[in-house]
Amino acid sequence: MNKVENTENAVEVRNVHKFFKVYEDKAHTIRERIINIGRNKYKKKEVLRGVSFDIKKGEAVALVGRNGCGKSTTLKMLTRILRPNEGTIAENGRVSSIIELGAGFHPDLSGRENIYINASIFGIRAKEIDARIDDIIAFSELEDYIDNPVRTYSSGMYLRLAFSVAINMHADILLIDEILAVGDEAFQKKCFKRLAKLKGEGITIVLVSHSKEQILKVCDRAIWIDQGLVRRDGNAEEVLDEYTAVTERQRIEREELEERQKEVRIDGYTRH
Known part of the structure; x- marks a missing residue:
């Protein structure tokens, strides 16, 4: 793992590139694989094309941008689920994450058993979990269901358990990736109240969300990723206002283009 260059930083991302291989003709049978061995063609889908930024200790930062821009990919690299093809990522301290609902949960095990499994992924020892499990269960409000298999949980219950584990890891x-859109309003308020408390304690928070309201509740800074590059980095409200204005303008332009193309098709058919 890379070490940060500046000890005041919690995260340092340096010229990170990430691409995925998209295969054009994927073989479905053994026979097809043998016939096409060495012939499978793929295209490189570039998601990030040289992203760099620093996040200081105690900062709460939002990653924003359109679907497919690379913000969730960046978060997955911060949590080490993915690795960059080029560039480096360095982090200073223990990392806890809520990336996908149910990630790290075994569906046939109980909520209680999954707390231990999920916490072990973050490098937490069983004795530490023993000391925190009552707090985790209490925050999740799943006391009546904690010994049921998690496959019986709703998406909201998954959120409660995942969030409760993550915030009690003393990271x-x-x-956090987008999942705060799930769950009832009362629990969401409870989550944001806890995030504010963690922020006040100096915990570094990196949030991916499409909700301006959610971002402004937690973050003072936003990084706008557009077409694999950092387009703007600064005050959260200012960045979000510009991002909203640009995306709305692009939406209008796209609708106008579609309308013109439709008129051309209709006119062409009439003339024919």
């Missing part, structure tokens, strides 16, 4: 860096 230095907390990574």
Whole structure:
């Protein structure tokens, strides 16, 4: 793992590139694989094309951008689920994450058993979990269901359990991807109240969300990723206002183009 260059930083991302291989003709049978061995063609889908930024200890930062821009990919690299093809990522401290609902949960095990499994992924020993499990269960409000298999849980119950585990890991860096859109309003308020408390304690928070309201509740800074590059980095409200204005303008332009193309097709058919 890379070490940060500046000890005041919790996260340092340096010229990160990430691409995925998209295969054009994927073989479905053994016979097809043998016939096409060495012939499978693929295209490189570039998601990130040289992203760099620093996040200081105790900062709460949002990653924003359109679907497919690379913000969730960036978060997954911060949590080490993915690795960059080029560039480096360095983090200073213990990392806890809520990236995908149910990630790290075994469907046939109980909520209680999954707390131990999920916490072990973050490098937490069983004795530490023993000391925190009552707090985890209490925050999740799943006392009546904690010994049921998690396959019987709703998406909201998954959120409660995942969030409760993540915030009780005494991490230095907390990574959250979009999932706060799930669950009832009362629990969401409870989550944001806890995030504000963690922020006040100096925990670094990196949040991916499409909700301006959610971002402004937690973050003072936003990084706008557009077409694999950092387009703007600064005050959260200012960045979000510009991002919203640009995306709305692009939407209008796209609708106008579609309308013109439709008129051309209709006119062409009439003339014919």
